[in-house]
Amino acid sequence: VIQRFKAMFDQVAVAFGDVFPQMFGGGHAKLALTDPADLLNTGIEIIAQPPGKRLQRLSLLSGGEKALTAITLLFALLKVKPVPFCILDEVEASLDDANVERFATFLNQYDAQTQFIVITHRKGTMMQVNQLYGISMQESGVSTVLALDLKAKEVS
Amino acid sequence: VIQRFKAMFDQVAVAFGDVFPQMFGGGHAKLALTDPADLLNTGIEIIAQPPGKRLQRLSLLSGGEKALTAITLLFALLKVKPVPFCILDEVEASLDDANVERFATFLNQYDAQTQFIVITHRKGTMMQVNQLYGISMQESGVSTVLALDLKAKEVS
Amino acid sequence: MVLKSLQINGFKSFADKTTIDFGTGITGVIGPNGSGKSNLTEAVRWVMGEQSVKSLRGERMQDIIFAGSDTRPPLSRAEVTLTFDNKKRDLNWDHDEVTVQRRLFRDGESEFLINGRKLRLKDVANLFLDAGLGRHSLTIISQGNVEAIFGNKPEARRFLIEEPA
Amino acid sequence: MVLKSLQINGFKSFADKTTIDFGTGITGVIGPNGSGKSNLTEAVRWVMGEQSVKSLRGERMQDIIFAGSDTRPPLSRAEVTLTFDNKKRDLNWDHDEVTVQRRLFRDGESEFLINGRKLRLKDVANLFLDAGLGRHSLTIISQGNVEAIFGNKPEARRFLIEEPA
Ligand SMILES: Nc1ncnc2c1ncn2[C@@H]1O[C@H](COP(=O)(O)OP(=O)(O)OP(=O)(O)O)[C@@H](O)[C@H]1O
Ligand SMILES: Nc1ncnc2c1ncn2[C@@H]1O[C@H](COP(=O)(O)OP(=O)(O)OP(=O)(O)O)[C@@H](O)[C@H]1O
């Protein structure tokens, strides 16, 4: 069990180091075990350095930088242990438009192995989908679903 | 002290009931004391019913509805006890465009008594400001501030 | 395995029977605040065996049955059906197509069906657990999960590695 | 009282002296992730007397001094200046314009000045507290405050009423 944990951790750490500069358009990041001698209880440290910035405490990162770093870690996990489908519910709410675009481009790279369903408010994400559903409440309090024409995404 | 608490509570409750339909474009809401007999320890219950929906547990509201309800309460407090200036840091991140517009219109109603500084990603909020500053990092890691032409908001 | 379709009938704000067909690649879902997008996500978690009412934002499981609106009376049952393409037999069920259905009635009666066969909650939960789609897998990711990675102490992040390992 | 201007020099990502003049009405601040918008907000809280390093996202107060970048060395001090129009004497200081300044040096030395007069942290904190702008007032509202209203038990929401009352 400890062996599996260490093996998994090593693979995820490699993936995390790879994905980060792709998500951020630069920069470096790594994962570290807080206590490599105690694999049963060790924690996982995240060390992240956005492009052009000096390496500092994780806590000092901005709201959007933290969200993107967490998304990067989740994608690193998906790279090592893919799931057949994944529903993302508005995970990119605090990202600016440039970061949303990189995030959405990234989804496209994974979509051969993972079927993504993405709930979003963001135009950048909408631009990358293969089909689009709109949920609305024409009659108050009752949800209805409508398949939307992908050209419609230009409008909203 | 207990008297002041009750007096303040009553005023805020009235304001909350007034502001809610303006923020949501309809619906009803109220504040209630969980234990009116024990003013020293009572909690504050929020009861909110968005337009067209049946009154249900607060927990079942959507992410955006919860955020807007909380914003409504904060504005009710500001109505009863105005502050001379107020910095809002991306409070409207989870609101959809229609709700952002109502929120931003609301800011405009208060701005005679309160000087608002609003940090935002949202176009709807940007449309309501009197002056606009852009923060950027031309040189990596170093923040600079630039006064932006309000016509520039049309572009972003 | 591929997700083929989701049918929601009486679950939370979905008063009318609603079907969503998932194509290949990325499916986007948009809509205003409170329109039902997260309810849709919870419908998927619920039919896959979610038992934590709190994680479904309710206090009693009956909270997930359509409670009525300005124009409609409450319903007496909620039903969600999830259909998979199982040609690769990722799900331990010897059938090219697998349909999982969950029903809850206001009196508390519950039904679980796989390809029309009445089974128990644990059969449905195990079906997904054995395919690596249990409650700790990354099949559903929301803003809360994203924030938890940062909010937590380093020790609390272990589960991200432990569960799939 | 009206906020006239904010000057930041060496606080977090503001390596160069930066001045923002607030007009009347609503001032908007926009910019990409990590550009410094929340740092700006924290600069205001800091100059008004914020002592919780954790609430400023750091672990030691020195964390708020510009730590350097790819192209710049670290600085040895952080300085923030906030200027108010005080014609209505909302602030208990007999002057039409009130300037509050805070400095922190890497060795830990701290300075607090009101209209150029060296004072102590508690003088600055009291100046704002007496004007109803203490740490529990709604002068700064972020996403965290918004979520806290909902996340908390009813009892935890008391402070919203208690503090201003
Ligand atoms: N049992 C129920 N019966 C009827 N309506 C319900 C029920 N449970 C929840 N709702 C309604 O569903 C709505 C929440 O929907 P949901 O969380 O899916 O919205 P959303 O589209 O995700 O919105 P947001 O963009 O704000 O996240 C709430 O308005 C709530 O009142
Ligand atoms: N002492 C410091 N020296 C240099 N840079 C710092 C210092 N403290 C924080 N930073 C940097 O400031 C950035 C955070 O800025 P801030 O939180 O203001 O961003 P923001 O504009 O609010 O972004 P978002 O839109 O994501 O919320 C981080 O990248 C961090 O590395």
Ligand SMILES: [Mg+2]
């Ligand atoms: Mg939602």
Ligand SMILES: [Mg+2]
């Ligand atoms: Mg910020």
